Amino acid sequence: MISEEEFLAQAKKRYQAIAKLSNIKSYYDYEKTFDQIWTDYGREVLERSISEPSKDRRKKNLSRYGKIEINNTHPFSEKVNGFKISPYMQDKMIYIGQNDCYGDGHEVLSNLLGVSVNAMQLYRVTDFYGGLLEQEKVLEVDAVEPDILKVDNQECIYAMVDGSMLFTREEAWKEVKLGRIFKQSSCMDISNKRGWIRHSLYEAYLGKADKFTDRMDRYLGCYRSIDKRLIFVGDGARWIWKWVDQHYPFATQILDWYHALEHLHDFAKVCLSNQESYNSWVGQQEQLLKNSQVNQVIENIKNLELTKQNQRKQQSQLITYYTENRSRMDYQQYQNTGAGIIGSGAIEAANREVVQKRMKLSGQRWSKIGAQNMLTLRTTKLSDKWNKVVNLICTEKNKAA
Known part of the structure; x- marks a missing residue:
């Protein structure tokens, strides 16, 4: 643990560096230099606060502040799920990796955090945890989730399903089945022609319809009892209506206007x-x-x-x-029910956000496993369930390949 004297000595050293900033006339250069001083200070304090200097062999670990050295005997010196990267830094890497292509993502990390991570390392960490999330989802597919949306005894739940084609290495174009679930009170009117849905649950699967509907049932199972207040909006695909008829026979079905x-x-x-x-x-x-x-x-x-x-x-x-x-097609009635939704614009927007924005960029071609890992990360993030990723990182029970 860093001593108070050492901490203050490091602070004094940085204070002297900051005092010299008064000679810089450019606001941009001033703040950029200040940021570097503060990052260097953070890295040194983090490194010293974790373990004492020692003659023992030290291990390098990539942190949010850059590379630090940790005594070999300290538990933090061990790999985290197979990576010499701190849990907090892994969290940042996965978030950026699922949000943007790896080639751009490593530049974002360098630009915003000042930490150098190559595109391949960003891919390995992101794909690894996407795979862990997917394994967890497969194992728990039969477990019905509780009422995550916190629905009251009057409002409606909307469920929409659609498909989007994705280019894969094994089978060329293959359909991603995507579902979006949200409650009536999450629907906000921005203008007469535009709406916004505050919170949704998303599910995506690259494969057969029955596997996809099993995953949707995990979210929707707890809403079977609300009967007609559970509303499905679809484009007329027969497999969708067959699933709804069998599993939610009393739900409302709407053909997309x-x-x-x-x-x-x-x-x-x-x-x-x-x-x-x-x-x-x-x-x-x-x-x-x-x-x-x-x-x-x-x-x-x-x-x-x-x-x-x-x-x-x-x-x-x-x-x-x-x-x-x-x-x-009882559209007059549907417009006076719940949020008055009769179209599938919400699921089409979800296709753009979940699939197209990250996975249909120029030149991209996915392995089926890699695509599913990314879809699971994307839907986890957009469903506001990122804590699942953090929990996997901190559990430290798996090893990267």
């Missing part, structure tokens, strides 16, 4: 060549759908006299699509 309109517009573009007729007819059907009159819309589609084979095929497909989903 924008997908419903997209199918309508695609049909009209093929079957109504006149722009004026197109605008008028589509506008009428949109209003009917908004007023929950999907049966009338189906009849209006049937009543169109179409002669071309491709038009009749499109007509049949749209009728089938609306017929299969009519129980999920």
